Amino acid sequence: MRKLFILLLLPFNALATNLAVLNSSTNTLIEGQLCCEKVSIASISKLMTIYTVLSANQDLDEKLIVPETKIHGRLSKGMEVSRLDLIKLALVSSDNVAATTLAENYIGGEHGFVESMNSNAKKLNMNNTGFVEPTGLSVMNYSTTGDVITLTNALVQYKIFKDAGQTKELSILVRKNKKMMILHSHPTSTYFGDEKVIALKTGFTNAAGFCITMLVNINNQYYNIVVLGARTPNERTKLIKQTLARLQ
Numbered sequence: 001m002r003k004l005f006i007l008l009l010l011p012f013n014a015l016a017t018n019l020a021v022l023n024s025s026t027n028t029l030i031e032g033q034l035c036c037e038k039v040s041i042a043s044i045s046k047l048m049t050i051y052t053v054l055s056a057n058q059d060l061d062e063k064l065i066v067p068e069t070k071i072h073g074r075l076s077k078g079m080e081v082s083r084l085d086l087i088k089l090a091l092v093s094s095d096n097v098a099a100t101t102l103a104e105n106y107i108g109g110e111h112g113f114v115e116s117m118n119s120n121a122k123k124l125n126m127n128n129t130g131f132v133e134p135t136g137l138s139v140m141n142y143s144t145t146g147d148v149i150t151l152t153n154a155l156v157q158y159k160i161f162k163d164a165g166q167t168k169e170l171s172i173l174v175r176k177n178k179k180m181m182i183l184h185s186h187p188t189s190t191y192f193g194d195e196k197v198i199a200l201k202t203g204f205t206n207a208a209g210f211c212i213t214m215l216v217n218i219n220n221q222y223y224n225i226v227v228l229g230a231r232t233p234n235e236r237t238k239l240i241k242q243t244l245a246r247l248q
Contacts, residue, residue: 016037017227017231018033018144018227019031020032020225020226021223023222023223024149025220030223032226034144038128038144040207041142041203042137042203042205042207042208043094043096044201046099046135046201047213048131049090049099049103049113049134049135050090050160053106055120056106056116058105060087061083061084062082063082065080066101067104071097071100071135072096073096074097074183075089075101075174078176079174081101085174086101087102089172092187093185094201096135100135113134117131117134121151124151125150126151128142129144129151145228149213152213152226153224156215162198165198166193168187168193171183171184196216196244197215198215198222199214209229209230210231211236212226216244218244218247225240
């Protein structure tokens with residue numbers, strides 16, 4: 001009963017599939033809506049996590065210590081990983097521990113980090129977006145297709161984000177107990193490394209459904225494609241394939 005009560009208080013509607021396609025070269029909306037209902041966005045939230053780190057000009061080479069956390073991932077407590085590699089893990093493999101470690105190593109810790117996430121959303125005029133944590137695991141992180149496009153385009157100014165979109169396989173160097181090791185991690189989508197892709201990020205939780213944001217270059221035109229709330233991975237894939245085919 002309490003869970004139902006909390007859900008009724010959420011600032012967005014129930015799970016529904018939202019698709020938006022924008023020709024960002026001409027700022028022309030081709031399909032869908034940019035100001036649709038607020039929905040949970042799962043790991044799309046990590047785009048703001050990365051934007052918050054990069055816009056703060058934090059040292060990307062600094063080695064950070066992975067904190068103790070109940071979140072599961074390839075990283076474990078005590079590992080030393082560079083901030084740059086944590087960013088790569090969060091973007092390409094959507095690693096939740098990487099996102100948490102980035103937030104913990106910010107002025108004010110995770111609390112201060114989340115405040116900056118929301119402050120950055122306001123600066124970008126993402127007026128229908130809010131965050132309560134950096135990973136997207138919380139149902140309370142929400143946005144709209146239009147705000148996700150805004151955030152995606154804001155991040156494209158950083159080469160790290162575009163490089164992540166072209167990553168087919170990720171290997172990072174970590175240190176633990178004075179020993180060096182290499183962690184191998186795979187992208188969350190087969191579209192990583194596609195020659196048309198400029199940047200992308202996926203997300204999934206039961207509350208958010210299957211999500212993706214992509215910036216692609218087709219026939220020298222740049223297109224933003226966002227899917228939020230797909231009910232299955234096949235539905236998300238089908239929507240992307242159909243959209244890319246129409247844009248050819």
